[in-house]
Amino acid sequence: MTTLSIFDAHNPEAAPAITHDPGEIAAQLNSKGVRFERWPTQNLPADAAPVEILEAYSAEIAKLKAESGFQTADVISLNPDNPQKEAFRKKFLDEHTHSEDEVRFFVRGQGIFYLHLGDQVFAVQCQKNDLISVPEGTRHWFDMGPEPEFTCIRLFTNPEGWVAEFTGDNIAGQLPRYEALEGEAV
Ligand SMILES: CSCCC(=O)C(=O)O
Ligand SMILES: [Fe+2]
Numbered sequence: 001m002t003t004l005s006i007f008d009a010h011n012p013e014a015a016p017a018i019t020h021d022p023g024e025i026a027a028q029l030n031s032k033g034v035r036f037e038r039w040p041t042q043n044l045p046a047d048a049a050p051v052e053i054l055e056a057y058s059a060e061i062a063k064l065k066a067e068s069g070f071q072t073a074d075v076i077s078l079n080p081d082n083p084q085k086e087a088f089r090k091k092f093l094d095e096h097t098h099s100e101d102e103v104r105f106f107v108r109g110q111g112i113f114y115l116h117l118g119d120q121v122f123a124v125q126c127q128k129n130d131l132i133s134v135p136e137g138t139r140h141w142f143d144m145g146p147e148p149e150f151t152c153i154r155l156f157t158n159p160e161g162w163v164a165e166f167t168g169d170n171i172a173g174q175l176p177r178y179e180a181l182e183g184e185a186v
């Protein structure tokens, strides 16, 4: 179930405020300038090739490109049998920013986006159907967990795609990781 857990960035050990209501999650995120919507998905095989996924969602990608000026789309897809899963998980686990607006659309599985907005961290446990934006300059990180299972379409305004600037802040290490949040919020 999609879940939003809001933490106090200065008191990461305090219990978060938790909601599972998609309307409430959207309202909370929208009030911070973050887009959150639930879009229809198709049932594609877990091992579908990126080109097949981009083709299957070409209408949605065209809509997002026309609306928001996105130039590039790619696909990130992980399964628990991926021998490089630990390295992939690590790649996104530290707080970073992007110098452009980005969108993520979960067409399969789940993962947690942590958005550090002012004095709060919004941990969004995204699921299949969830579309979330990461506005330019937003401090954030992503945890796919130890047994990753997801397919995400990513949209970029930068033709080169994913470029991250790490903040050097270790806040990500102070908040509960995927394993802890998964149990707490379900
Ligand atoms: C679910 S997409 C992988 C994470 C990512 O692209 C990001 O943190 O920018
Ligand atoms: Fe990112």
Ligand code: NI
Pocket: 020, 184, 185, 186
């Ligand atoms: Ni619950």
